[in-house]
Amino acid sequence: MTFHRLIDQLSYEFSIDIVSSNEEWEIQDIALLDVRQKDFLRNTLYFGYDHQMKNCNISSIQCILARTGNDSPSPAVPGNSALVDEASLFSVFNNAKTIIESTRSKGLYEELAALADRTRSMEAVLNAASIRLGNSLVLNDINFKIIAASASIPVIDPLWKTNIRQGYCSYDFIGAVRLLEPLKNAAQTTDAVEVSCTESPYRKLSSKVFHNGVQVGFILMIGGETAILPVHREMLSTLSQVISYILAHYMPDLFPVTSPHQQLLYDLLIGAPSEDIAPRLSGIAFPPKMSALCINPTQYLGSRHLKDHTVKNLKLLFPGTHVTYHKKNVVAVIPIEEAADITTELLEKLTKFSDTEHVRIGISNTFTHIKNFMLHYEQANSALELGLKLAPGEKICRYLDYQIFDLFSNIKSPESLGRFCHPALSLLRQYDHKNNTQFYQTLCAYLDCGCSIKITSEQLYIHRNSLVYRLNRITDVCRVDLEDTQTCFLLRLSFLIDKYNGLNQEQLISKMFHCQTSKCAL
Numbered sequence: 001m002t003f004h005r006l007i008d009q010l011s012y013e014f015s016i017d018i019v020s021s022n023e024e025w026e027i028q029d030i031a032l033l034d035v036r037q038k039d040f041l042r043n044t045l046y047f048g049y050d051h052q053m054k055n056c057n058i059s060s061i062q063c064i065l066a067r068t069g070n071d072s073p074s075p076a077v078p079g080n081s082a083l084v085d086e087a088s089l090f091s092v093f094n095n096a097k098t099i100i101e102s103t104r105s106k107g108l109y110e111e112l113a114a115l116a117d118r119t120r121s122m123e124a125v126l127n128a129a130s131i132r133l134g135n136s137l138v139l140n141d142i143n144f145k146i147i148a149a150s151a152s153i154p155v156i157d158p159l160w161k162t163n164i165r166q167g168y169c170s171y172d173f174i175g176a177v178r179l180l181e182p183l184k185n186a187a188q189t190t191d192a193v194e195v196s197c198t199e200s201p202y203r204k205l206s207s208k209v210f211h212n213g214v215q216v217g218f219i220l221m222i223g224g225e226t227a228i229l230p231v232h233r234e235m236l237s238t239l240s241q242v243i244s245y246i247l248a249h250y251m252p253d254l255f256p257v258t259s260p261h262q263q264l265l266y267d268l269l270i271g272a273p274s275e276d277i278a279p280r281l282s283g284i285a286f287p288p289k290m291s292a293l294c295i296n297p298t299q300y301l302g303s304r305h306l307k308d309h310t311v312k313n314l315k316l317l318f319p320g321t322h323v324t325y326h327k328k329n330v331v332a333v334i335p336i337e338e339a340a341d342i343t344t345e346l347l348e349k350l351t352k353f354s355d356t357e358h359v360r361i362g363i364s365n366t367f368t369h370i371k372n373f374m375l376h377y378e379q380a381n382s383a384l385e386l387g388l389k390l391a392p393g394e395k396i397c398r399y400l401d402y403q404i405f406d407l408f409s410n411i412k413s414p415e416s417l418g419r420f421c422h423p424a425l426s427l428l429r430q431y432d433h434k435n436n437t438q439f440y441q442t443l444c445a446y447l448d449c450g451c452s453i454k455i456t457s458e459q460l461y462i463h464r465n466s467l468v469y470r471l472n473r474i475t476d477v478c479r480v481d482l483e484d485t486q487t488c489f490l491l492r493l494s495f496l497i498d499k500y501n502g503l504n505q506e507q508l509i510s511k512m513f514h515c516q517t518s519k520c521a522l
Contacts, residue, residue, distance in 0.1 A: 001027050003062055003080040009099055014088050019081045026132055028231050030097050043134050043226050047093045053077055108132060108235055112242040120250045127152035129239045134226030141217040141255050144169035157202045157222050167327055171271040190240040192233040203228045207240040211247045216255035260284050261322040268374050269326045286370045287320055287335035294362040294380035295330040310357045317353055331377055336366050354395040363398045382406045408500045421494040424478035431477050442470045447492045
């Protein structure tokens, strides 16, 4: 309830004069002024005497003061303030307390439930609740994955800012939180408990969220400019009940049921150590040979579509597939035939799937034990990211094709890779630019085709004799021996570095042309 609304209700019974009304803060508690008090909470309404404020240096406050009958005028109080007769002070105090307590939770539930009915948006409800509570809010599922966070009052706690940015809490973080005594002893109700820890200066309250009688997550309130008050426990519990209302009426699939396979894959992704995983493997079977996929939508059709259609069709395409969700991607483990590797047939299936489902797919190398899943997820994710950079049109990105580029990206200073290139490439760029030839492209294709005259000439659509002539000229210009395996390896590596750095012949000519044009303009 705001200061204006409270004064309006009190005015039916008491004579109250508003002195200042500059802020629209919610009133969450009331208190008596203390002469020793130095700090005042902006969401608390204070009661006292006007003379108590005369020598106070206060930046802002909400208060109702009694006129003491002195001839001197009442002090100007920054914020929200009103005056009452001295004889009415404690009656006004008691009535205000009754109004605040009677409307606090009931009004909050009705307000937020009505907002949910209008918007069907969890984010809208969290933002409104955050303003009412005066603090930031984070909604998590049972595995500490971030579902939503308030934007109206953003999180400033460094620990939780990191969690929100990555979309989940690490395995170590979860383990430490679950050891907190208030959580270990918490009842299976929405009653809020304090979960503050020594690693953060901010106090926190947590309330469990239930759906169909089962806990599916929790709502966390992080104290900031507004100090945590006893009333916040009741309000947070009310918010938890509103979230359960939203789940029942509008978002029943927001917290999906997790299978043992999905839970294990997810725990591996957030850093579960092998000693915690090993005891759980005895009752869970994975394929004897498998590959990890990282699947990213190219058209966002909603999480419901991703789970109900994309994942369902993937499992129909590859029976025995297991999935989880991480960093807004679908992460899957698909079975591979023991005698085979990633075959052309499998790639064709995935290509058709990517076209139908509008997704891009990173594919790891094959592996045989689920304990190596995290390593191969990183391969699939790296292939996806590198493919987006180096081949934006490709929807299927095999790690095998991007492995060397992953090596480049893990070098301490990738921008310095150019110094490892064979000097022949620089000579060919200069020669092509000066003579309008295509020797750089020809040599790159020749090395890509395994130094085969037949295959290279077919790929370049030129006669083999023309190719032999070009290769002889390349040898003359660069003074290189293309029959030396070490030289060919270094040249091939140099072309890969150029590709990683985005330096192909067309880009170079374009840049040089732009440079010359700029000079002419000057």
